[in-house]
Amino acid sequence: MRGVRAVTVTPGVPNSLRLVDDHPEPPAEEGAILVEALAVGICATDHEIVSGGYGEAPPGATALVLGHESLGRVVEDPTGTLRPGDLVAGIVRHPDPVPCPNCAVGEWDMCRNGRYTEHGIKALPGFARDQWRVEPGFAVRLDPALAPVGMLLEPTSVVAKAWDHIERIGARAEWQPRTVLVTGAGPIGLLAALLATQRGLAVHVLDLATAGPKPELVRALGATYHAEPVTQLDLQPDVLVECTGAPTVVLDAMCAVGPTGIVCLTGVSSGGRTIDFDAGALNRELVLENNVVFGSVNANRRHWELAADALAHADQGWLASLITRRVPVGAYAEAYTPSSDDIKVVLDFTA
Numbered sequence: 001m002r003g004v005r006a007v008t009v010t011p012g013v014p015n016s017l018r019l020v021d022d023h024p025e026p027p028a029e030e031g032a033i034l035v036e037a038l039a040v041g042i043c044a045t046d047h048e049i050v051s052g053g054y055g056e057a058p059p060g061a062t063a064l065v066l067g068h069e070s071l072g073r074v075v076e077d078p079t080g081t082l083r084p085g086d087l088v089a090g091i092v093r094h095p096d097p098v099p100c101p102n103c104a105v106g107e108w109d110m111c112r113n114g115r116y117t118e119h120g121i122k123a124l125p126g127f128a129r130d131q132w133r134v135e136p137g138f139a140v141r142l143d144p145a146l147a148p149v150g151m152l153l154e155p156t157s158v159v160a161k162a163w164d165h166i167e168r169i170g171a172r173a174e175w176q177p178r179t180v181l182v183t184g185a186g187p188i189g190l191l192a193a194l195l196a197t198q199r200g201l202a203v204h205v206l207d208l209a210t211a212g213p214k215p216e217l218v219r220a221l222g223a224t225y226h227a228e229p230v231t232q233l234d235l236q237p238d239v240l241v242e243c244t245g246a247p248t249v250v251l252d253a254m255c256a257v258g259p260t261g262i263v264c265l266t267g268v269s270s271g272g273r274t275i276d277f278d279a280g281a282l283n284r285e286l287v288l289e290n291n292v293v294f295g296s297v298n299a300n301r302r303h304w305e306l307a308a309d310a311l312a313h314a315d316q317g318w319l320a321s322l323i324t325r326r327v328p329v330g331a332y333a334e335a336y337t338p339s340s341d342d343i344k345v346v347l348d349f350t351a
């Protein structure tokens with residue numbers, strides 16, 4: 001068997017990041033569709049895995065292939081679902097084996113028992129290798145025009161789920177949202193803002209950065225950029241999408257929405273820090289204004305399809321400008337070294 005290149009780590013072992021060039025070709029049982037990798041996107045979860053703080057190798061293995069933000073081109077699909085040459089991304093999460101009530105109906109993003117698996121994160125090999133395989137049910141076709149930016153589909157699926165749930169919650173009563181505030185202008189925040197503009201909402205984005213590409217990326221969406229704290233904004237948004245996970249921003253966000261407001265939390269905090277906070281005042285406001293605060297993570301197939309549609313209808317130049325570094329796979333170590341100017345770093349398998 002010939003080998004393929006793969007970026008791997010030994011989960012739990014810091015600095016175990018490697019590029020191996022003799023990784024086994026993807027076995028047939030991994031899926032009917034054979035895919036040639038074009039790129040993977042890198043995010044904070046990858047950094048956490050590389051630092052040894054997260055991640056789980058497949059059963060019986062010590063190494064985990066990284067990469068959950070995939071983009072590839074179909075080589076062969078004997079099922080006829082996709083055609084050779086089609087652009088494709090692989091869905092990250094697979095349902096737990098029990099399955100729980102949610103996984104049983106394809107809502108694995110809402111898994112109740114935590115026994116789900118995830119490519120490149122938890123017990124399934126990732127997509128940072130020259131070739132991978134995927135079952136048709138976990139393959140998402142992308143518009144051919146998305147070849148330069150299609151690795152943004154995974155983070156977009158996360159915000160497509162967030163918006164899906166915001167709208168489901170909004171539908172509990174008459175709901176005509178006009179204004180949204182997004183806190184954090186990283187990839188998730190910017191993509192959440194993109195989906196907000198596609199809904200015709202007045203979009204505000206808040207981030208600490210006053211230099212770098214973020215302010216201009218927000219303005220290019222037709223949205224308003226703010227670099228001051230949430231509490232200093234003269235704004236009562238109908239929806240707030242929190243993407244920083246920073247405890248003080250999260251607490252300010254929960255108090256910032258107007259009556260019948262919805263706060264969607266998407267940022268993962270590290271915990272361990274305590275803050276003096278008037279919980280009674282927050283409770284009073286949530287009750288008296290019928291406000292909702294909820295958390296959102298991951299995405300199911302429906303959200304991946306919604307995300308593919310959202311990307312296909314977005315300005316391709318704007319999407320491309322989210323990718324601040326494209327690193328050839330041979331220089332993989334550079335790609336996994338964060339820099340303060342990064343928005344999205346992409347590992348390029350065609351170089």
Ligand SMILES: [Zn+2]
Pocket residue numbers: 095096099100101102103104108110111112113114115116
């Ligand atoms: Zn489950």
